[in-house]
Amino acid sequence: MKQVVRYLPLLLLAIAWELAARFELVSTTALPPLSDVIRAWIDLLKDGDLVSNGLSSLYRAFAGLGLAILVGATLGIVMAWWKPANVLLSPLVEMFYPLPKSALIPVTVIWLGYGDGSKILLIFLGCMLPVTIGAFNGARSSEQALVWSARSMGANRLRMLWDVVVPSAMPEMLNGVRTALALSFILLVSSELIVAQKGFGYLIGSLGANGSYDAMYAVVLTVAFLGFAADRIYLVITKRTLAWRE
């Protein structure tokens, strides 16, 4: 019941949408009624268009994000742990971090063409640095007392890295991953809107070009919902992962 009251404004917006479109307060091409959008969504689902494009989009997002987490986290921890790496890499990180990642879209296309490769590369490049910075800050701030006691108990450097530094870098790194997750969806959709032959962004673009706006709205809402759901699922997982901290 509490949840219903909490999310009531969203429901009200949905009803307002439906009414505004039904009574033609706004043009129905610009805003098809919500019920039509839902019908179009079911049609898309039945066609299999939504599923096949969605799967290829999700594959790109998660392949890119997975690579970014793997490489980014390693890089961040190495930078925190080994000074020469820090001296060499941190100017580059500082230079590339503020780069608006969407600028890389045409370049990844030049390198890897119109298919999966260019999107995965884009998402990888775009999502890596938030993870790196999270891991770096986390590993740097790992408590000296913990490091000392591990050392006094006879842990060697590598063991200490794995048993002390990595776990204490975890919370901040996971925060970085959350940023990366949101970024991956943004980059995915924008690159697919601009150049692609399949995927959510492509589907949105082609439906819009055909003038089937109700279906376009259906896909847009699906993508938005997936991004939201991914974030919520991620939060649940991190809470589990970090349960030991409490």
Next chain:
Amino acid sequence: MARVTQIMPADAPGGLPEKAARLVYWLFGAFTRVFSIVLLLAAWEILARSGTFTHFQLPAFSEVVERIGSDAWSGDLWINTALTLYRALTAFAICAVFGVIIGMAMSRSAIANWFFDPIISVGFPMPKIAFLPVVILWLGVYDVSKITIIVIDAIFPVIAATVIAIQGVERELIWSARNMGANNRELLTQIVLPAASPQIMTGLQVALPLSLIVAVVAEMLMGGYGLGGAMMTASRFANSTGVFAGIVEIAVVGYCLVKVMALIRRRLLIWHQESNEPTTA
């Protein structure tokens, strides 16, 4: 990020007079900062010239610089940069003003909070860039729609940061102000907003790069002038030198914006104990 930038060379050598030591220290710091960037650019130039990649895949850095130079000479560079900045910064200003106002309203009135809270919590993690075609459908492909999509994307961090910041203002501050007879408006302008400003600034620092990202995407998709549009035009004509020049230009603009923002923060919050570097700079 603050800590990434602090590369502290070993202690200044002893025995030297302090000034010379400081100079050596500074030179070493500057050298380490520039070293890997120079290395990267050199590697780019050498790789491009060696013929490992075709000219289309990787034009030499010198050619890209030349291209930027000729763009600057003909004035295109300035027009495009100014247009992109105009869109991004107008939208950013709208986000800053309305984001803070909505955030304040949410923390002051239960009704505003009831209405906006679910919208923020659902809307924040959404990839709102997906609404770009919808915005085009409504508002066309000119500046209004570009600015609108940027606002839609960049206002959420500002609102969220404002709400959290105001929640985090110490109760004691508010109580003592009340005790000394502050009315609501004074309380807001003299106590709550200043106390909340560090976190609001953090929200703005997230929103600024975001508005540039979205500005570039919107320009790429809608075409026309602007840094993103110019890149897309170059890419359509398979002019990869133009594409790489675009990246360098956008990177420089992004870097400057972030740095200026960090500078403003340090200026504005000079009274605050945190006045070290912010996390996003």
